[in-house]
Each structure stands twice: as structure tokens, then as C-alpha cells.
Amino acid sequence: MPLFDTPFIAAPMAGGTSTTALVRAVQEGGGLGFLAAGYKSPQAMAAEIAAARSEGLRFGMNVFVPDPGQLHPGPAVLAQLEAYRAELQPDAARYSVTLPPLRLDDDDAWQEKIDALLADPVEYVSFAFGLPGTSVVKALQKAGSVVITSVTTVEEARAAAEEGPDVLAVQHSSAGGHTTAFLPRAAGSASAPGTTAALLTQVRSAVDLPLIAAGAITDSEALREALAAGASAVQVGTALVRTEESGARQTHKDALGDAQFRETAMTRAFTGRLARSLVNDFVRDHANAPVGYPAIHHLTAPVRAAASAAGDPHRLNLWAGTGWRTARTGSATDVVKDFLGGA
DSSP: OOSOSOSEEEOOOTTTTSOHHHHHHHHHHTOBEEEEOTTSOHHHHHHHHHHHHHTTOOEEEEEEOOOGGGTSOOHHHHHHHHHHHHHTHHHHHHTTOOOOOOOOOOSSOHHHHHHHHHHSOOSEEEEESSOOOHHHHHHHHHHTOEEEEEESSHHHHHHHHTTOOSEEEEEOTTSSEEOOOOSOOOTTOOOOOSSHHHHHHHHHHHOOSOEEEESSOOSHHHHHHHHHTTOSEEEEOHHHHTSTTOOSOHHHHHHHTOTTOOOEEEEOTTTSSOEEEEOOHHHHHTTTOOOOTTHHHHHHHHHHHHHHHTTOGGGSOOBOOTTGGGOOOSOHHHHHHHHHHTO
16 A cells, blocks of 8 residues: 555645645645644644644644754854854844844754654654654554655665654755755765756665655656656645745745745755745845754744734745745645646
8 A cells, every 4th residue: 555645745844834724725636735843832733733633634744853962052152153143133123123042942842742643643744854763763653653754865864764764755955945954964975966856866776765755846747757766755845835825924925926036045044954045135144144953043033023024025034945936826726736637
């Protein structure tokens, strides 16, 4: 029996973009929706699961794997973060908001969320930003969940496979939002392949697990190419951001269709973790932002909220994959049908 009864999976997009309404619309179009536990309390995650179940929806839940090192950074890292806080003061002053004090945490109430997913299992659980650990993988599988680990390189795929997940989500660097990378790229190592299909081919030759393709899946042709390269399904994010059911901020949705934005770039400016965004003033002004997730996410939150409220796209995280120009408005149901209609 195949793990997925559809080749179209809606990428989990934390921060409010992934909603129960989006899951419903994706399912009505013939796809599988995902919810995102990132930035939510365990209670909020559980409430969202209950809401999706009350509608009879099939869905998965994505969880961020925390970095314990963020809880106890050394003096040099703390100094960098405080310096970045000072650098952000003009952005805060622009909207008359106050930056919070430096906050160090693991962001995700990790153990409480795992406990909740074991007590009340969902059909699919995916992980980003690291490896959940063999014991977590096995416990979730025993509870009845299909476990998906996100990787970006062959080295990460091999490390993930050792824990025994059911599926690997292979994310190319063209994908929008945060990279799920968790291993440093060794000096002198081969550069990332130019296409998602090429990365899939590399990973498929290294591990014997079903694969999900993520990154620059912009239409039915890209979907077919990924399947031909060995993917069992594709994971689509940016193409759904502008849809009616997406919970993305309207300023973000509008920016994806605004001709003033001409390129994307990987940036740490908004969260301290590399993520692909449309290039706006904030990205340009803070090109040298330090590593510091989720501390920098907490620092910039008031600025991002104020920019959104003001309809100012230049200080908002405008997550977008390299194929953002094809993202369209309307119902996510129609978007999914178009992807699958040509598949």
C-alpha cells in the first residue's frame, strides 16, 4: 500500500500560513494538507488537530527539532545577538515599537509536543531543522504515524536514514522559507545540485527510502519531473501562499504579485536562520545578520507585525521560493487541481 494516495502535499508553513481551511481546500483538490506546530504551544497544536479532525480531514503535522545550543550560547554569540538588537533599533523606531529583551529558548516546547502526538497520534508527522532521534521515530511509528524527516543533502539523508523514518522530504535550496538543513557543509564538498530533480537523483542513489521532493515545484510539469526523478510525492509551499485559504499576511500575499520585487535571497535577517525571501529593504539592510534562531525571530517579531499592520512589505519576511512568480490568487482547491490535472 503506498504511503500517500496523492502526489501533491501542501508544505507545512509555520507562522500562520498553514491553516485548517488550507488543509480542507487542498484535500478538496485531491492533495494532502499539513499543519505546522512551529511557533505554537502544545495546547494550540492540539486544538488545531482537534479542529481538523472535527471536519474529517486527512493531514500531517510538522514539528521543529530544537537546537539545544541556542539555550546556552557563549559570550561571543551573546555579544553578536546584542549587537544585532542594537542594529534593529532604527527599524523599531520607524513604527514606534519596542524591541523585546534578548530571549533564549528552544522555541518549540519539544517534549510536550512529542508527548501530545504520542497520546493522540496523527497520520503523518514530519520534522524540520534536525533529527528527532531514533527513540522518537520508533515511538511515533508504534503509535501509528508515518514519520517524515526533512533533509537537504546526501549526507543529511544518510544520517536521517539511520534513525529509520518512513520517508525523507528532500528540500532543494530553491524552496521558499527556512532551509531545513542541519549539517554544516564541509569545506570542499560538492555544491548543491542545480535542480530539485538532480538532488533527488543523488539522494535516491544513497538511501533506500521513499522521497518527497520540495523546492521549485511550480506547476504540473515540475511535479511530473520530480516524480520521474524518483519522488513518491512533491511538497508545494509558495504556490499556495496567495490563495484564499492561506493564513499568510495580506502584505505577504500582495508582495508575491508585486513587480517591484525582482529576486529572492537566502537571509538570516528575520529569524537568525537561513530562509529564502523576496529581497526587500530589510534583507538588504541586514545582509550580515548573525546566526541566532530563534532569538532573532523573537527580536524582529514586533517590527514584522508593525510592518504588516502598516501594509509595508519592506520590513516583513516575504518567504518565497525561486518560482514565486507563478503563485496565484483564488482557491487552493483550484491550484491543486491544476497541478494534478496535468500530472
